[in-house]
Amino acid sequence: MQTGRSLHIQSVLYNNDQERITKSIKSLIRAADFAINKGVFFRISLNYGDGSSNPIFTDQEIIKLNDQYREYIDIHYTHFNSNLGSARGHNQLASSCSSDYILIINPDILMAPDTLIGLFEPFKTNSKVGIAEARQLPIEHPKFYNIKTGETSWASTACAMIPREVFELVNGFDADTFFLYCDDVDFSWRVRLKNYQVIYQPSAVVFHDKTLSNEGSWITSDAENYYSAEAGLLMAYKWSRMDVLEGILKYFENSNIDYYIKAANAFKIRKNDGKLPEQLDGDHKIGEFVNNNYGKMRFSL
Amino acid sequence: MKNSDNYVYKFEYAHDNVYGHVISLIQNMNFPEAGLHLDIGCGWGAISNKVQELGEIKYIGIDASEEAVNHLIETGKEAHCYKLGKFEENIKFLESIILDRKIASISIIDILEHVLEPEELIKTAVELSKKHSAPVVISVPNFTHDDVVLKLLCNRFDETDSGLLDKTHINIFNEEKLLTICKKHGLYQIGENDVIMEKSDQHFPNELLTLAGGSSLSQVLQGLRRNMGRTGKVNQFVRSFLAGHPTDNTKNVNENRPFLSIITRTTGNRPEELKEIILCLTGQECTDFEVLVMGHNLNLEKQLIVEKVINDSPEWIRNKVKLIRVNGGNRSTPLNVGFEKAQGYYISILDDDDLVFSNWVSEFKELSQASYGKILKSVTVRQEYEPVQTTYSPKTSRAVSSFLKDYPSEYDFLTMLHHNQCPGLCLAFPRSIYHDFGLRFDENINTIEDWDFIVRASFLCGVESSNAMTSIYRWWKKGESSQSLHKQEEWQENYKYVQSKVNSQYILLPPGSAKKISDLIDSVYNRGYTHSSESPPTYSQKREVAHRLLTSNSWSITKPLRALKHLLGGDTNIPNIFTASEDQLNELITNIYNSRSWRLTKFLRRDTYSRRE
Structure with missing residues (x-):
C-alpha cells in the first residue's frame, strides 16, 4: 500500500x-x-x-x-x-x-x-x-x-x-x-x-444534474450557445484547422442567429487585435473535428 | 319451563351457524379437555350441550337475561345472571362463581356488539385467559359484509330485530377493529372459523341494483369487493385467541410515512447499475422517499454484493434504503412483496438498471398535490445500452443511442388496452390500490406483469400526466435483460393472456373516452373519410384521398420503415390510383390507416388527410 x-x-x-x-x-x-x-x-x-x-x-x-x-x-x-x-x-x-x-x-x-x-x-x-x-x-x-x-x-x-x-x-x-x-x-x-x-x-x-426538454432533447441557454460557438471558432484556429474555421465562420456569418453572428464578430475583433492563441498540432495528429464535434461521437444528443 | 317463544335471541345450535363454528374451533384446539367452559353472554345456551360433549367440561353460562339464565338452570346447567360492566366488577363477579375451579375455555358469542364497554369485557377475558391459560373464542357480526356495504351505497340502512344490523347493536365491528382491540389488551388470534354467507339476512330488497347479481353495477362492485379482501362474505367473525402482552397498534401508526416508496428489483447481477440508481436517487430534489431493494433469489454471494452497494452509500440515503430478500416466484413476486411492505403514500417501480433525473420524485409529488389518488405519470425516454468492461473498470455499461422518445406524454387508456406505452418507472401508484383494493401483480406471468397491473389500476385510479421528462429506460442491446431472458413465444402468450384477462372484466374509462371510441368506430365505418354529410364518399373522392395519402410527408418519411417491415402486409399491392378500382382504393386506404408507420407519424400530419384522429 x-x-x-x-x-x-x-x-x-x-x-x-x-x-x-x-x-x-x-x-x-x-x-x-x-x-x-x-x-x-x-x-x-x-x-x-x-x-x-x-x-x-x-x-x-x-x-x-x-x-x-x-x-x-x-x-x-x-x-x-x-x-x-x-x-x-x-x-x-x-x-x-x-x-x-x-x-x-x-x-x-x-x-x-x-x-x-x-x-x-x-x-x-x-x-x-x-x-x-x-x-x-x-x-x-x-x-x-x-x-x-x-x-x-x-x-x-x-x-x-x-x-x-x-x-x-x-x-x-x-x-x-x-x-x-x-x-x-x-x-x-x-x-x-x-x-x-x-x-x-x-x-x-x-x-450531474441535467434535464431534458419535454421533447427529450438537450436544453442549452443562449449564453451557453454563445460561449460554445465562440470556443468552437477558437478551437478550430488554435488546433490549426483553418478549413474547419473557415466553414464555421461562413456558417455563422450567414446565420440569422444572434449568438452565432456575435461569436463570429468577437473572433474577428480578437484576430484584428492580435489576440488569437498560438497555433498547435500543425500536422493534425491530435485535434479531431468530426461532424461539428470534437472527436467521434457514439450518438448525438 | 317458562315459555320462551318470544325471546329474540333464542337461537338453536347448528353445525354451520356461529355456534357450530365456535364448537368446531374449540374442538380443534386440542386444549385440556377438563375444566369449566365459561360462556359469557350465553343467551339461551345454544352451545351448552355440545360443549359438554367435548370432554370433562362443565358448562357455565352468564347472561344479563334472567329468563335465559333460568332456562339454562332448569335444563340442569350452571348459569348466573350478571350484567357486564367494568373490568374490576366483572372479575370480582366471575371469580366469585369460579372459585378454585379451572377454566378450560371461554366463549363470547355475539356479545361485544351489545355491551356498552366492549374493551372492559376484552380485558376481563384477557385476565381469565392468562390466569387459566384458557383460549377465548369470540364472535362478532361483520358490519362490512358485502350486503351491508352495497346497501349503504344506495343510502339503505335497514335495521332488524336480530342479524347483522340488529337494532340493539351499540358497537359495530369489522375484522381490523376486532383484532386491533384484542391485541391492544393482549389477545392474540390463534384460530379462525368465520361464518360465511353469500347472502346474509341483509340481502334485501332483491331489486336493489347493487345487490341484484345480474346487474353490471353489482358485478363491478362485487368484483372490486372480492379484491379488497376475504371478509366481504363473512357474516360473523369467529376467532380464537390466547392472552399475551398487550400491543397497542393504534399507537404504532407511522405518522412519518414518506411520500414515495421506490421498489427496486435486483437479482444481484448488476451491482454497478444498482450503484448508479442509488446515486441518481441521491441526486433527487425531493428526498421524501424510501427505497425497498427487493433482492430476488439472492444467494449469499449476491446478497453480500447488494448489501455492499447499499451500505457503501452516504448515510442519509442509506437510512432510506432497505434490502428485502424474496425467494421463489417470478418477476411479479418481488413487486407484490415490495408493494406490501411499502409505507409511502405512492409507490413506484424503479428497477436496478433504470436511470432517473433529479426531478423524478418531485414531479410525482407535484402531480399528487393537484390530483391525489390518481396514478401519476411523467415521461421516460428509451436509451439503448450495452455492457462494457475496459482495462481499468469492472463490468459496467455504456449508452449507445441518443434518447428515443418512444413513450407518449399522455396516458391513453384505449391504446394501453392494445399495448403497453408506459415503462413502470414513469408511473407512481397510490398505495391504496394495493393495500385497500387488493390489486396484485399477476404471478402467473413472467413478462409484461407491469402492463397488466397498470391497465387494471388505471381504470380505478385514473392517470394524471405531466410532460416533464424524468427518467431513462435502459434498453439493453446486448447482455441480460427481460427482453433477452424470455422467448418471443412467452411474450406473445403473456400478451394474449393479459388481453384476455382485461377483456373478461368490466373497465372504467375516464371522460372523453366515449368520443374516442366513437371516432374509432366512425373511422372503421367510413374507411377513414371525414365527411360533412351522411352520404358516403364517391369513387373520385376516394381516389383523391389515396393520392394525398401516398404523397403525404409522413408517409414518405417512413418509406424505409415500410419497406423493411412490410407494414402493409406482404400481399398488399399499391395500385395505380388513377386506374384502380373502387375496391382496390378502399383496400389501400384502409391498409395505410391501419399501418404502423401511419400511426407513428401522426404528429407530422395536419387534418387534411381526411382521417379523424
Whole structure:
C-alpha cells in the first residue's frame, strides 16, 4: 500500500445554490472516506473558488463545514471578487496546489462512494495516463472511447483527475483563450500532445444534474450557445484547422442567429487585435473535428 | 319451563351457524379437555350441550337475561345472571362463581356488539385467559359484509330485530377493529372459523341494483369487493385467541410515512447499475422517499454484493434504503412483496438498471398535490445500452443511442388496452390500490406483469400526466435483460393472456373516452373519410384521398420503415390510383390507416388527410 499520496479537489463556483454544493460535499466525504480507507489517498483537500459577486459561503459556514468533515477532508474557500471564468478560476485554484493529484469537478456533481478509487485506477499501472474522466449520469457523454483501453479524445472536466505534474507541464488551462467552454477539450489535447493518454473510466460515476426538454432533447441557454460557438471558432484556429474555421465562420456569418453572428464578430475583433492563441498540432495528429464535434461521437444528443 | 317463544335471541345450535363454528374451533384446539367452559353472554345456551360433549367440561353460562339464565338452570346447567360492566366488577363477579375451579375455555358469542364497554369485557377475558391459560373464542357480526356495504351505497340502512344490523347493536365491528382491540389488551388470534354467507339476512330488497347479481353495477362492485379482501362474505367473525402482552397498534401508526416508496428489483447481477440508481436517487430534489431493494433469489454471494452497494452509500440515503430478500416466484413476486411492505403514500417501480433525473420524485409529488389518488405519470425516454468492461473498470455499461422518445406524454387508456406505452418507472401508484383494493401483480406471468397491473389500476385510479421528462429506460442491446431472458413465444402468450384477462372484466374509462371510441368506430365505418354529410364518399373522392395519402410527408418519411417491415402486409399491392378500382382504393386506404408507420407519424400530419384522429 502506498502512503502519502494526496488529492486536491477543486471547483469553481458561480452563483450556485449552497444547498446543492453541500449535498455534493456529503457525497465527496463518502468517496473520500472510501479512498482514504483503501489507501488510495492519504490526504484530501477540497478547494472552492467563487466568482460570484456575492460570496456563496461565509467564513463561519466554511468553519462549520470543516468542523463537520475535518476527519475526511480540509475545505478551503476563496472568493475571487470577480467572475474569472472556468479556465482562469481553475488555474488560480491549482496554483496553490502541492498535492500529487488534482481532481476538477463541477460544484453540483454527486459522487458514488467508489468514484475516487475508480478514477485513480488507471494511474496505478499506467504512467502515461494524463487524465482520467468519470462517467456522468443520468445523461452520459456521447463521445467515443475505446471499449478495451478506455482511451478517448478528450475529457470533460465535470469530473476529471489529473496528476499535478501533468497539469503544470501543460501550464493548466488556456485561460486567455477560453472563458467557459472547450477549455477542457483544449487542455486534454495539449496533454495528449505531451504523449499522455486521456482515459474514460465508465465505472467511476457521478450524478450531474441535467434535464431534458419535454421533447427529450438537450436544453442549452443562449449564453451557453454563445460561449460554445465562440470556443468552437477558437478551437478550430488554435488546433490549426483553418478549413474547419473557415466553414464555421461562413456558417455563422450567414446565420440569422444572434449568438452565432456575435461569436463570429468577437473572433474577428480578437484576430484584428492580435489576440488569437498560438497555433498547435500543425500536422493534425491530435485535434479531431468530426461532424461539428470534437472527436467521434457514439450518438448525438 | 317458562315459555320462551318470544325471546329474540333464542337461537338453536347448528353445525354451520356461529355456534357450530365456535364448537368446531374449540374442538380443534386440542386444549385440556377438563375444566369449566365459561360462556359469557350465553343467551339461551345454544352451545351448552355440545360443549359438554367435548370432554370433562362443565358448562357455565352468564347472561344479563334472567329468563335465559333460568332456562339454562332448569335444563340442569350452571348459569348466573350478571350484567357486564367494568373490568374490576366483572372479575370480582366471575371469580366469585369460579372459585378454585379451572377454566378450560371461554366463549363470547355475539356479545361485544351489545355491551356498552366492549374493551372492559376484552380485558376481563384477557385476565381469565392468562390466569387459566384458557383460549377465548369470540364472535362478532361483520358490519362490512358485502350486503351491508352495497346497501349503504344506495343510502339503505335497514335495521332488524336480530342479524347483522340488529337494532340493539351499540358497537359495530369489522375484522381490523376486532383484532386491533384484542391485541391492544393482549389477545392474540390463534384460530379462525368465520361464518360465511353469500347472502346474509341483509340481502334485501332483491331489486336493489347493487345487490341484484345480474346487474353490471353489482358485478363491478362485487368484483372490486372480492379484491379488497376475504371478509366481504363473512357474516360473523369467529376467532380464537390466547392472552399475551398487550400491543397497542393504534399507537404504532407511522405518522412519518414518506411520500414515495421506490421498489427496486435486483437479482444481484448488476451491482454497478444498482450503484448508479442509488446515486441518481441521491441526486433527487425531493428526498421524501424510501427505497425497498427487493433482492430476488439472492444467494449469499449476491446478497453480500447488494448489501455492499447499499451500505457503501452516504448515510442519509442509506437510512432510506432497505434490502428485502424474496425467494421463489417470478418477476411479479418481488413487486407484490415490495408493494406490501411499502409505507409511502405512492409507490413506484424503479428497477436496478433504470436511470432517473433529479426531478423524478418531485414531479410525482407535484402531480399528487393537484390530483391525489390518481396514478401519476411523467415521461421516460428509451436509451439503448450495452455492457462494457475496459482495462481499468469492472463490468459496467455504456449508452449507445441518443434518447428515443418512444413513450407518449399522455396516458391513453384505449391504446394501453392494445399495448403497453408506459415503462413502470414513469408511473407512481397510490398505495391504496394495493393495500385497500387488493390489486396484485399477476404471478402467473413472467413478462409484461407491469402492463397488466397498470391497465387494471388505471381504470380505478385514473392517470394524471405531466410532460416533464424524468427518467431513462435502459434498453439493453446486448447482455441480460427481460427482453433477452424470455422467448418471443412467452411474450406473445403473456400478451394474449393479459388481453384476455382485461377483456373478461368490466373497465372504467375516464371522460372523453366515449368520443374516442366513437371516432374509432366512425373511422372503421367510413374507411377513414371525414365527411360533412351522411352520404358516403364517391369513387373520385376516394381516389383523391389515396393520392394525398401516398404523397403525404409522413408517409414518405417512413418509406424505409415500410419497406423493411412490410407494414402493409406482404400481399398488399399499391395500385395505380388513377386506374384502380373502387375496391382496390378502399383496400389501400384502409391498409395505410391501419399501418404502423401511419400511426407513428401522426404528429407530422395536419387534418387534411381526411382521417379523424
